[in-house]
Every structure is written in structure tokens, then in C-alpha cells.
Amino acid sequence: MAETIYFELIAPDKRLLSADVSEAVLPGQEGDLAAQAGRGLLILKLRPGILTTRAKDGEKQFFLRGGFADVGPDKTTVLAEYAIPLEELTGAVLTDEIAQAQQALDDAKDDARKISSWDRLERLQTLKIRLAL
Amino acid sequence: MASLKDLRGRIASVKATRKITKAMQMVAAAKLRRAQDQAEAARPYAEGLDKILGKFAGKAMPTGPLQLLLEGTGKTQTHLLVVATGERGLAGAFNSNIARLARDHVRVLLAEGKTVKIVTIGRKGADVLRRDFGKLMIDHVDLRGVRQIGYVHAIDIAQRVVKRFEAGEFDVATLFFSKFQNIITQKPTASPLLPVELPASEGDYEFEPDEAEILLDLVPRALATKIFSALLENNAGFYASQMTAMDNATRNAGDMVSRYTLEYNRARQAMITKELIEIISGAEAV
Numbered sequence: 001m002a003e004t005i006y007f008e009l010i011a012p013d014k015r016l017l018s019a020d021v022s023e024a025v026l027p028g029q030e031g032d033l034a035a036q037a038g039r040g041l042l043i044l045k046l047r048p049g050i051l052t053t054r055a056k057d058g059e060k061q062f063f064l065r066g067g068f069a070d071v072g073p074d075k076t077t078v079l080a081e082y083a084i085p086l087e088e089l090t091g092a093v094l095t096d097e098i099a100q101a102q103q104a105l106d107d108a109k110d111d112a113r114k115i116s117s118w119d120r121l122e123r124l125q126t127l128k129i130r131l132a133l
Numbered sequence: 134m135a136s137l138k139d140l141r142g143r144i145a146s147v148k149a150t151r152k153i154t155k156a157m158q159m160v161a162a163a164k165l166r167r168a169q170d171q172a173e174a175a176r177p178y179a180e181g182l183d184k185i186l187g188k189f190a191g192k193a194m195p196t197g198p199l200q201l202l203l204e205g206t207g208k209t210q211t212h213l214l215v216v217a218t219g220e221r222g223l224a225g226a227f228n229s230n231i232a233r234l235a236r237d238h239v240r241v242l243l244a245e246g247k248t249v250k251i252v253t254i255g256r257k258g259a260d261v262l263r264r265d266f267g268k269l270m271i272d273h274v275d276l277r278g279v280r281q282i283g284y285v286h287a288i289d290i291a292q293r294v295v296k297r298f299e300a301g302e303f304d305v306a307t308l309f310f311s312k313f314q315n316i317i318t319q320k321p322t323a324s325p326l327l328p329v330e331l332p333a334s335e336g337d338y339e340f341e342p343d344e345a346e347i348l349l350d351l352v353p354r355a356l357a358t359k360i361f362s363a364l365l366e367n368n369a370g371f372y373a374s375q376m377t378a379m380d381n382a383t384r385n386a387g388d389m390v391s392r393y394t395l396e397y398n399r400a401r402q403a404m405i406t407k408e409l410i411e412i413i414s415g416a417e418a419v
Contacts, residue, residue: 113198
């Protein structure tokens with residue numbers, strides 16, 4: 001068994017997961033990143049997508065709206081704006097997420113926020129197609 | 134001295150009030166447990182976000198809209214006070230303690246020649262502050278219809294405040310709420326809101342993507358989280374305060390019932406004695 005890291009997935013109103021895992025695959029803004037034991041200190045911005053944790057007792061997957069990860073050599077904390085177990089993700093939830101992202105894009109005033117909102121919207125639309133929801 | 138009928142009426146009325154206060158106490162106790170759980174469940178996210186925010190302390194600040202949020206306008210002339218209280222009363226001095234702290238702040242700031250603007254969250258604080266500073270109040274957030282406070286409400290309030298900040302309406306914002314310490318103690322607190330302060334922390338971190346892009350999302354989220362925590366602490370404090378107030382009211386009502394019952398029994402005894410004397414005197418006369 002490979003070395004483990006202590007992993008926490010926290011939403012604003014609850015802690016969704018807190019366990020020792022061998023690996024957590026995080027949906028980073030610039031691509032997926034595997035948080036494993038010994039990894040250097042990193043602050044990672046997350047895109048809307050799927051987070052996967054692998055542990056002795058199997059694999060767990062969650063849908064995240066986005067957020068931040070504090071990655072370290074023995075501990076990784078993911079702060080998600082909104083997170084649910086993947087099995088609870090339905091087409092209606094994703095459609096709602098897309099509508100919110102569209103609203104954020106319409107409300108964005110400056111270029112930086114417009115780009116960020118547009119990116120979020122596109123990633124959600126891609127995810128919806130990929131998961132066929 | 135009150136008649137027997139009056140006393141009977143008073144006893145019945147106080148007993149009815151006691152039933153109501155007892156019921157309110159039990160409802161507050163149930164809601165307190167939920168509110169406390171909710172406030173506790175929200176703590177790890179707020180602490181985690183603070184920790185991440187701290188990694189940016191000492192880094193070069195980005196330019197653009199974020200610079201304003203992090204560094205402020207460079208002035209401290211116009212202050213915005215965001216005052217969060219409960220939507221309902223019957224909770225002892227809970228609402229008035231927060232309002233008093235805000236009122237004292239306003240007076241100090243006005244005496245220093247500063248300009249003050251007030252945004253209220255919760256009807257009770259708004260009612261109190263409107264009496265003295267009606268002209269300074271620029272916005273009110275009504276959460277009366279909200280059954281459970283969610284992160285989405287905090288985001289909405291944060292967006293309203295940021296919008297005003299970016300429009301140059303104020304230089305410094307302070308949040309007033311009551312910190313829930315335990316069921317007996319809730320501490321009215323003034324906490325700086327804007328510009329956003331970066332807590333200090335250690336460690337040499339990498340950032341992906343770059344600092345500016347992360348901060349663009351992180352700073353508004355930190356602001357909303359601060360407001361969310363304050364709303365939840367307030368909520369728990371409100372029910373704790375209401376529970377204590379209703380417990381006191383129930384006990385006072387019980388004391389009143391005992392006092393009136395004693396008075397009633399004495400009056401009844403006096404009447405019986407009086408009637409007996411009259412009967413005996415009548416019998417002796419015959």
C-alpha cells in the first residue's frame with residue numbers, strides 16, 4: 001500500500017469527506033492534478049469538475065462547482081464552493097449550474113471576471129455533454 | 134385590595150402567558166441546537182479559506198479591481214457599517230447590544246468628522262438605528278422570509294457591499310454582529326470587512342494558476358464567508374438569547390402565579406372568617 005495523505009473536502013456549510021487517501025485527483029484550472037504523499041506546497045484553483053479520491057476502501061467521486069485546494073506533502077484540503085457526491089449529480093443540477101454561470105457572465109463588469117465566468121460556463125457545458133446528463 | 138374575581142382572572146392570565154413563554158423556550162432550544170450545528174459546520178471552511186488567504190500575504194498585489202479590495206482607497210473618510218441583528222425580538226438584550234455597539238461606533242466616527250453610512254441586516258437592528266441615524270441608512274437586507282440561512286444569502290450581501298465599494302461610496306467597511314461564545318454569552322463584535330486583510334502564515338507555496346487569478350475568485354469568496362459566519366453566529370446567539378429570556382420569563386410567571394395564589398387564598402380565608410363572624414354574631418343576637 002502506498003503512503004497516504006490526510007484529505008479533507010469542505011463545502012461552506014459542511015465537511016463532506018475527511019479521510020486518509022492514497023491519492024486525490026483534483027480538477028485544477030489548468031488540468032487535473034494528483035495530490036499524493038510528498039507533493040510540494042501548492043495553492044490550486046479548481047475548475048467545475050469531478051474530484052476523485054482513491055483509498056484502501058475504494059474510490060469516491062464528487063462534483064465540484066469550483067474552489068481552491070491547499071496541497072501539501074502529507075495533507076490536502078479542498079474548499080469547494082459547492083460539492084455533492086457524483087451519484088447525486090443530475091441533469092437538473094447541471095442545468096441550474098450552467099444558468100448560474102451564464103448569469104455570472106452577464107453580470108461580469110471587467111475583463112478578468114468575464115474571462116473567469118466564461119471559462120466556468122464552458123467547462124460546465126463540456127461536463128454536461130461528457131456525462132450525457 | 135383586589136377582589137377574588139380579579140385575582141382569579143390575573144392567575145389565569147399569567148398561567149396562559151407562562152404556557153406561551155414555556156413553548157417559546159422549547160422552540161428556541163430546538164432551533165438553537167440546529168443553529169449551533171450549522172455554525173459549527175461552517176467553521177472548517179472559513180478557517181481553511183483564511184489559511185489559504187494567508188499564503189498571499191507579502192506577495193505582490195495584483196492591479197485592477199482586486200487592488201481596491203485588498204489595499205482600499207487609501208483614505209478612511211467614509212465608513213460603512215454593516216449591522217447584522219435578528220429579525221425577531223423577545224430575545225433579551227441580544228439585538229439592542231449589537232445596535233448599541235454600532236451606535237457607539239457611529240457617534241465616535243461622527244465626532245471625528247468622518248462620514249458614516251449604514252447597511253442593516255435584520256429588522257430589529259434597523260428599527261433601533263433608524264430612530265437615531267435614519268438619514269445615514271442606505272440599504273437594508275431583509276431575511277424574514279428565510280427559513281435557513283445559506284451561503285447564497287451571504288454571497289448576495291457581499292456582492293451588494295462590493296458594488297458600493299467599487300462605486301466609491303465608502304473607504305472602510307466594518308461588520309457588526311454577535312459572536313456566539315456559549316449559551317450564556319454572546320459578544321457583540323465589530324470586525325473589519327473591507328479592505329480585505331490578509332492573515333499572516335508561513336510556508337513557501339507555488340500557485341496554479343498565478344496569484345492574481347486565484348485572488349480574483351478568492352477575495353470575494355473570503356468576504357462572503359466572513360458574512361456567512363457572522364450570520365450563523367448571530368443566528369445561534371439569537372436563539373440562545375431567546376431561550377434564556379423565555380426561561381426567565383417562565384420562571385417570573387411562575388413566581389407571579391405563586392404570589393397571586395397566596396394573595397387569593399388569604400383573601401378567600403379573610404372572606405370566610407368574615408362570613409363566620411357574621412353568622413356567629415347573628416346567632417348570638419337571636
